[in-house]
Amino acid sequence: MNKPVRGLLVCVAISATVAMFLLSCSEADHSERIEQHKRLAGELQSNRLFRAAIAEYEKALSFDDLDNFQRANINYLIARTYYSDLKDYKHAAAYYLRAREYDPQGSFMAEASRNLVASLEKLGNVLDAKRQLESATNIDNAPANDDDVAVAKIGSRTIWLSEIEHQILALPPEVQKRFLGSAARVEFMHQYVGVELLYAAAIREDYLSDPDIQRQREQMLKRLVVDRFVVDKVIPQIPVDTLDVHNFYEANKDERYGGVSYDSVRGQVYMDYQTEKAEVAYSEYINTLVQAENVEFLDYNVK
Numbered sequence: 001m002n003k004p005v006r007g008l009l010v011c012v013a014i015s016a017t018v019a020m021f022l023l024s025c026s027e028a029d030h031s032e033r034i035e036q037h038k039r040l041a042g043e044l045q046s047n048r049l050f051r052a053a054i055a056e057y058e059k060a061l062s063f064d065d066l067d068n069f070q071r072a073n074i075n076y077l078i079a080r081t082y083y084s085d086l087k088d089y090k091h092a093a094a095y096y097l098r099a100r101e102y103d104p105q106g107s108f109m110a111e112a113s114r115n116l117v118a119s120l121e122k123l124g125n126v127l128d129a130k131r132q133l134e135s136a137t138n139i140d141n142a143p144a145n146d147d148d149v150a151v152a153k154i155g156s157r158t159i160w161l162s163e164i165e166h167q168i169l170a171l172p173p174e175v176q177k178r179f180l181g182s183a184a185r186v187e188f189m190h191q192y193v194g195v196e197l198l199y200a201a202a203i204r205e206d207y208l209s210d211p212d213i214q215r216q217r218e219q220m221l222k223r224l225v226v227d228r229f230v231v232d233k234v235i236p237q238i239p240v241d242t243l244d245v246h247n248f249y250e251a252n253k254d255e256r257y258g259g260v261s262y263d264s265v266r267g268q269v270y271m272d273y274q275t276e277k278a279e280v281a282y283s284e285y286i287n288t289l290v291q292a293e294n295v296e297f298l299d300y301n302v303k
Helices: 003-046 050-061 068-085 089-102 109-122 126-136 161-169 173-179 182-204 211-234 242-257 262-292
Strands: 150-154 157-160
Touching: 003 050, 003 068, 050 068, 068 089, 068 109, 089 109, 109 182, 150 161, 150 182, 157 161, 157 182, 161 173, 161 182, 173 182, 211 262, 242 262
Parallel strands: none
Antiparallel strands: 150 157
């Protein structure tokens, strides 16, 4: 091979190597620049410069080497900014739709679907909002058994008689008696559907994110969990010793029962006896936990 040809091939090889190096550098630079735009967008958003933040997100979207998951996430961030911060529901709906298209199973989809429906409703696109709500709703509409019947429909969701009966059975026994008749049960069903509609509307308006509601929900959940734990684990099945119950009555005969005969207040005595035993078991269990967890009470700081 003559020298000019050999030199040309070397130059071609070097040029190809340089091109590959430059291409790899370019791709690395894109990744860093994308992250830079996202970081800057977050900082602008923190300083309430929302439109400037969107502009930075848009710059990040302009790179072709984004995968669908990245593109979906950035579109979602833009949509959320338009929805929550700028109250621009037209642009919010458009970007929520883009985010869903790029990643239909994204972790943000529950919020995105909810806010998309709310955006369309605020724009007056009621039919579109209804269609989006029905497509996003994933509710098991199967009847409880072969004898179950439909009593109402909310869009594509069916309300079955078993669902209404389950709600009635969850009420206190004395309240359940009000709904023995057909007319009363129909009225209850109408009220139940109304509450379901209001709840769905509140969810679309993102009321679950309200700090006060979140605190109250946390406290309610804590009470329910503690109550169940106390019943299952803390308070044992209290054996009723007839002699012990009678002794309890004698000790409290005048103060609690006004000196009346034991037979006249036997039921109340049993209840009081079990309540007192339960309170003792509860206190003993708490004391055990206090010692096990090495709790230190700083009572002097309570003013």
